[in-house]
Amino acid sequence: MREVHTLNSKSAAVKKRLDYPVIDADAHVLECEWALMDYIRDIGGPKLAAKFEKGGRPGYTSSHRSMFWAAPSGKYTIDRATCMLPKLYAERLEDAGIDFAVVYTTYGISANQVRDDEMRQVLARSLNTLYAEMFDEVKDRMTPSAIIPTWTPEEAIAELEYAVNTLGLKTVTISGEVRDAVPEVAAVDPKLGALTQRVTSICMEPRDGNDYDPFWQRLIDLKVLPAGHSGAQKTQRRQSPNCYSFNRLGTFSVGNEFFARSLFFSGVLKRFPRLNVAFLEGGVAWASQLYNDLMEIFEKRNLDWIYEHQDPSKLDVALMEEMFDRYGHMDYMSKEKWRACQELPQSRIHETRPMNDFEAAGVTSREEIRDQFVPNFYYGAEADDKMTALAFNDKLNHFGAKLKAVFSSDIGHWDVPDMSGVLHEAWEMVEHETITEDDFKLFVFENTAEMHCKMNPDFYKGTAVEDAVTKLMAGRQKTSASAAE
Numbered sequence: 001m002r003e004v005h006t007l008n009s010k011s012a013a014v015k016k017r018l019d020y021p022v023i024d025a026d027a028h029v030l031e032c033e034w035a036l037m038d039y040i041r042d043i044g045g046p047k048l049a050a051k052f053e054k055g056g057r058p059g060y061t062s063s064h065r066s067m068f069w070a071a072p073s074g075k076y077t078i079d080r081a082t083c084m085l086p087k088l089y090a091e092r093l094e095d096a097g098i099d100f101a102v103v104y105t106t107y108g109i110s111a112n113q114v115r116d117d118e119m120r121q122v123l124a125r126s127l128n129t130l131y132a133e134m135f136d137e138v139k140d141r142m143t144p145s146a147i148i149p150t151w152t153p154e155e156a157i158a159e160l161e162y163a164v165n166t167l168g169l170k171t172v173t174i175s176g177e178v179r180d181a182v183p184e185v186a187a188v189d190p191k192l193g194a195l196t197q198r199v200t201s202i203c204m205e206p207r208d209g210n211d212y213d214p215f216w217q218r219l220i221d222l223k224v225l226p227a228g229h230s231g232a233q234k235t236q237r238r239q240s241p242n243c244y245s246f247n248r249l250g251t252f253s254v255g256n257e258f259f260a261r262s263l264f265f266s267g268v269l270k271r272f273p274r275l276n277v278a279f280l281e282g283g284v285a286w287a288s289q290l291y292n293d294l295m296e297i298f299e300k301r302n303l304d305w306i307y308e309h310q311d312p313s314k315l316d317v318a319l320m321e322e323m324f325d326r327y328g329h330m331d332y333m334s335k336e337k338w339r340a341c342q343e344l345p346q347s348r349i350h351e352t353r354p355m356n357d358f359e360a361a362g363v364t365s366r367e368e369i370r371d372q373f374v375p376n377f378y379y380g381a382e383a384d385d386k387m388t389a390l391a392f393n394d395k396l397n398h399f400g401a402k403l404k405a406v407f408s409s410d411i412g413h414w415d416v417p418d419m420s421g422v423l424h425e426a427w428e429m430v431e432h433e434t435i436t437e438d439d440f441k442l443f444v445f446e447n448t449a450e451m452h453c454k455m456n457p458d459f460y461k462g463t464a465v466e467d468a469v470t471k472l473m474a475g476r477q478k479t480s481a482s483a484a485e
Helices: 010-016 033-044 046-055 074-082 086-096 117-134 153-166 183-188 213-221 244-248 251-265 285-301 303-309 317-327 335-341 366-373 386-392 419-431 437-453 466-484
Strands: 023-028 100-104 142-147 171-174 177-180 198-201 225-228 277-279 377-381 404-407
Touching: 010 086, 010 419, 023 086, 023 377, 023 404, 023 437, 033 046, 033 117, 046 117, 074 086, 086 100, 086 142, 086 419, 117 142, 117 153, 142 153, 153 171, 153 213, 177 251, 198 251, 225 251, 251 277, 251 285, 285 303, 285 366, 285 386, 317 335, 377 386, 377 437, 386 404, 386 419, 386 437, 404 437, 419 437, 437 466
Parallel strands: 023 100, 100 142, 142 171, 171 225, 225 277, 277 377, 377 404
Antiparallel strands: 177 198
């Protein structure tokens, strides 16, 4: 028989030195397409199954180079089999130094953007049913995430309730955006419209006036954390027909940043302070930049500052004329030219649209930006991502904030051919002194435990990490209670 374990791995050695469990916030399953076809046929019927087979796998087009040859092979063939077979997967987690893993889709990332309503909904239901059955016997070591298409709030709520109430799934994967055809083009010619793309947020000014607040509330009611897990591939700046790496670099960071920015400026964070959100596979560097950029733009674009320092009615016209008269050394810089310019129609246009960019967010201070942005956002960072250290740099982030990076192996995809190496790669940040051992504990255990438990205290019940998580959360509650007193 072939040996399937590597218990002398570097990751296993790292694990032995820890006195706490390791939770993988983002491992992946490699779906067996022939099995998925059976579910599509059962749920959607033979006609839709035939349509699916004819149309090909979602996400693969000739207009841009998508992921190819993306699963382990050669000497890493065992890792490929591992990610297709949950029992083997659970058995080999110890090789990677992992105690428990939350497992996300591979196929569903593209499936969530299928434009055919029936096909998209059948794909989601088929994948979710497949995942529930695949992982049923390994619940103590792994849990799969459901696919929730978000083209409308009604569609999202329907699949959310089925996934949680019927299938028993505990966390969900969503896209923070919808990519449909440009409606004006599609109305004239649907085939031509199919070649176009409009990207709209599900939070910030969503298409057709859709209101997603009932969806956010339903997530809270059902105690389910939504994980944004979609990139920006197939958008205009990532459409090389030949170079996959060109299209791939930065894609998840861009998609996550758009989603997080939309959640903030649309006021979702204000209206739903109990909602935790994860942003996966994009690292945390984009989040550190967004967090700090929000602080800096607020300083100069808050309403009080604008009225005090940038109101056109407060312009000292006499001073302007004097300066142009004294220093306007070319004809077009003369006082007369400047004075004439002030008479142009565009100079007298008054702003009629809302001026307070932060009104929906309800933010009136930088402290309030911190209090919305920091507590409930979690960022999936892969083991070899050196920029993860930014999350823990309290000298860099405003107010000394530590952003909540979570250890995300990405096991199952091309960038992790050998699952036994991921924990050691993450530990190298400690060895290189870019993070501390306390930061490492937050990264591989505490942040991931918290992000699910804050939504659902029973998320880890019956798992291999239940006792450790229960102790952690009880300690944090005690600390919070003491601080309140």
